[in-house]
Amino acid sequence: MKYYLIAGEASGDLHGARLIESLLQKDCNAKIRCWGGDLMEKAGGQLVKHYRDLAFMGFWEVLTHLPTILENIAFCKKDILAFQPDAIVYIDYPGFNLRIAKWAKKQGFQNHYYISPQVWAWKANRVQQMKQNLTALYTILPFEKKYFSEHHQYEVHYVGHPLLDSLQKKTEPIQLQYPSDEKPIIALLPGSRQQEVQKMLPLFLSLIPHFTQYQFVVAGTKNLGSDFYKPWIENASCQLVMGQTYPLLQAAKAAIVTSGTATLETALFNVPQLVCYKTSKLSYWLAKQWVKLEYISLVNLILEKKVVQELIQQDCHPASLQKALQHILSQGGRQNILDQYKNLYQLLDAGGASQKTAEQIVAHLK
Numbered sequence: 001m002k003y004y005l006i007a008g009e010a011s012g013d014l015h016g017a018r019l020i021e022s023l024l025q026k027d028c029n030a031k032i033r034c035w036g037g038d039l040m041e042k043a044g045g046q047l048v049k050h051y052r053d054l055a056f057m058g059f060w061e062v063l064t065h066l067p068t069i070l071e072n073i074a075f076c077k078k079d080i081l082a083f084q085p086d087a088i089v090y091i092d093y094p095g096f097n098l099r100i101a102k103w104a105k106k107q108g109f110q111n112h113y114y115i116s117p118q119v120w121a122w123k124a125n126r127v128q129q130m131k132q133n134l135t136a137l138y139t140i141l142p143f144e145k146k147y148f149s150e151h152h153q154y155e156v157h158y159v160g161h162p163l164l165d166s167l168q169k170k171t172e173p174i175q176l177q178y179p180s181d182e183k184p185i186i187a188l189l190p191g192s193r194q195q196e197v198q199k200m201l202p203l204f205l206s207l208i209p210h211f212t213q214y215q216f217v218v219a220g221t222k223n224l225g226s227d228f229y230k231p232w233i234e235n236a237s238c239q240l241v242m243g244q245t246y247p248l249l250q251a252a253k254a255a256i257v258t259s260g261t262a263t264l265e266t267a268l269f270n271v272p273q274l275v276c277y278k279t280s281k282l283s284y285w286l287a288k289q290w291v292k293l294e295y296i297s298l299v300n301l302i303l304e305k306k307v308v309q310e311l312i313q314q315d316c317h318p319a320s321l322q323k324a325l326q327h328i329l330s331q332g333g334r335q336n337i338l339d340q341y342k343n344l345y346q347l348l349d350a351g352g353a354s355q356k357t358a359e360q361i362v363a364h365l366k
Contacts, residue, residue, distance in 0.1 A: 001027050002030075002033070003030060003031070003033070003086065003087050004080055004085035005032060005035070005045060005088075005089045006036075006091065006097055007040065008051050008054040008092070008093030008097075010221060010223065011092070013038070015162045017036075017039035017043040019114060020044050022359075023358045025355075026358045035054070036091075048079055049072070052224070053068075054093075054096070073099055076096075077100065080104065086110065086365050087109070088101070088109050088111055092115040094126070098117065098129065098130070098133075105132070111134045112135055112138070112357075112361050112364070113134050113138065114357050115138070115140055116139045116156070121293050127152045136364060137156040139156050140159060141298075142302065142347045142348065143302070144156065159356040160351060163348075164268070165354055165355075167268055173247060173250075174244055174248050175241070176239055176241065184215070185217050185253055186215070186252065186253060186255065186325075187271070188205070188218045188255070188256050189245065189257045189258060189262045189266070190219075190258050191258035197224065201218070201232050203276070203278070203316065204218075204276075205232060207256070207318070207325060210322050211325065215239070217238060217241055217248055218238060218241070221242070245262070249265065249269040249271050252269075254274075254328050255271045255273040255274070257276070258276055259277040259297055263275050263299050267299045270338060272308075273337070274311065274325055275297040275308050275311070276312075277311075277316065278313055302348070308337060309327070
């Protein structure tokens with residue numbers, strides 16, 4: 001069978017790679033063409049376009065890159081028609097993927113959506129379109145199956161969270177350029193997209209002079225390259241590691257994290273964290289009109305209460321970061337977070353999300 005996978009971000013590349021591995025196990029004759037990243041290519045997919053050319057963050061940023069986005073949509077449709085896949089698998093990235101799915105349905109293709117758009121947060125009107133255009137929807141968060149069933153009478157497949165599969169793989173020790181066993185590590189995870197890093201990393205680095213008893217290590221992403229981080233890193237007393245986020249978290253005492261999948265990854269590594277998010281004023285104002293959520297971090301959303309502190313927009317500044325970091329480094333603040341983390345594994349199922357999803361996709365085709 002032929003499969004066409006579309007992922008548009010670093011987290012999608014990670015989960016897409018696991019899915020490709022599972023599809024190749026379930027279908028030894030599988031031919032896979034994909035949009036994603038290095039991990040999906042390494043897993044066995046023929047990479048068409050890298051997510052570094054696709055990931056635009058925020059309403060204003062999307063608007064300014066609209067010509068590029070429209071060009072990508074047109075190219076994707078043309079490439080799908082040329083490949084003629086038996087199934088198209090969409091991995092998150094809803095703004096792009098739902099447009100392709102609507103078109104692909106009319107062309108007669110099977111549409112499988114892995115990692116649901118967060119319609120429970122905003123744009124619930126997308127659900128009707130999803131019901132019409134998708135062959136199947138595979139969800140990864142424990143509350144999503146109930147949400148779709150009760151609010152939209154839409155039966156979906158809950159497969160558990162794929163991060164559990166990734167975390168079960170052996171993690172090599174972190175390789176620091178200047179190792180120091182004396183000082184505990186504070187991990188800085190500023191995001192995987194240029195706009196995120198440009199806004200968040202200077203804020204994170206402002207903490208360094210106030211916590212000299214710790215060593216700060218920045219998690220860089222290979223898609224941006226080490227040179228991208230140099231303007232900030234070379235003037236700060238910290239280290240940069242590229243593509244070593246999991247080894248870094250495994251060694252960290254605490255973490256400062258830009259909101260996203262990384263918040264859940266940090267929690268599953270049992271690292272106390274502070275969650276931060278900042279975007280352009282226009283993007284934030286628009287988000288406030290449409291997004292009706294009490295929390296932004298996956299940890300708090302899944303546990304349905306405030307477990308990790310969130311500093312958003314105007315609340316995200318050097319003084320507030322300093323105060324919040326002092327709290328999670330204290331014995332009481334640290335222990336409270338770790339106690340709450342214990343419930344996450346129970347809620348996220350037992351793992352095997354990629355295997356379950358691949359099984360159901362192959363079963364549909366047969």
